[in-house]
Amino acid sequence: MGGEILIISDKHITRMDENQELLSHEETRRVLHELRVYQTELEVQNVELRMAQVHLDTARARYFDLYDLAPVGYCTLSKGLVVEANLTAATLLGATRSAFSRQPPFSRFILEEDQCIYYRSIEQLSTAGEQQACELRMVREDKTSFWVRLEIVATQDADGKRVRRVVFSDITERKNADEKIHALSQSLMQAQEKERYLISCELHDSIAQNLSALKINNDLIYNDIPMIFPDLREKLTASSRLILQTIVAVRSLAYDLRLPGLEEFGLLKALEIYCEEASEKGNVKFDFQSSGMFAIDLDRNMEIHIYRLIQEGMNNILKHAESDSATILLLGSSPNIILHIRDNGRGFDVKAQELLSAATKRMGIRGMQERVNMIHGSMAIKSQPMKGTQISIKIPL
Ligand SMILES: Nc1ncnc2c1ncn2[C@@H]1O[C@H](COP(=O)(O)OP(=O)(O)OP(=O)(O)O)[C@@H](O)[C@H]1O
């Protein structure tokens, strides 16, 4: 059987039969030259391949560092299923990487009670199209839960398929700290209410009583001494008037400090009476309206918060609004309570006031905002010069 010699050059492969005549000297030299050229090219390609390999290794290490070891969990979802997850996501969820090869639904890792938060964000993502963020609890493989901040964005993968990318980070420590601050604020508020009650008792039982005694004594002097100098009588009468004004102010302060009527009548009736009395005392007619509140069972702390918010809103109307009427609207609209405090007075520049309040030591609106934060609510103030003010507060139940 005759063998074959393969001669490979850059342009062609030549098969040469052994039986063929030997190559001429010239042809041999040409083939050898071509072979050398080919060898050199192969060596160059080899070096390039090795360099490409090194680059690939570096890129892979970088990808591992950036993607897998990122300080946040990172998942790619297709139709709600996890098609890719980085190492941090697996670690945070106490799962192995292989657990994701079965493409589990992402919702499986979200605590049942918090799934509505996740689906709401997905819905908003579909309608608004913008990146969505929320805070919820996820569950590890061992069924323990932890708090995360979750960000979701809709995008396309390398093949143009619509996917969602989810980034999440553990915020349990912050949440625990928030809860501690919240509990502390609640106890602080309770202590403050107790303190206010004691001050109110002291004002009413001691200071107001002493002032009354002082007024009686004062009245006696100019009533019982007939031959009193007219200018002295005038001064004593003026003093009596001043003492009376002070008694009224002290009594009213003591009354306000106590959350009038709350213990005896409950929140709604107490607020109704409070508004009626404020309307009688001042120049503003306060109209209190409520709806849907009977179905809501509020604890005492929440009642105190609502009462104090309304008190400060009303005090501001009396002090600053120059309004002849105002409305307090309390709506039970599950899962929230909505409170509107509205006047038709002179209004004010809310932004400018915010900047000023720290310097001028004005505490009312800042205190309201802090109170609202304490109960995880939100507050918005709309006000325009000469068009009145509306404070809207949303309190989650
Ligand atoms: N209903 C309102 N109408 C008009 N201006 C208002 C009204 N509520 C607040 N303001 C303006 O906002 C400012 C800040 O109110 P805030 O309650 O913080 O402080 P304050 O009432 O002046 O003092 P404090 O409440 O500390 O005794 C007021 O000084 C006033 O200029």
Ligand SMILES: [Mg+2]
């Ligand atoms: Mg005020």
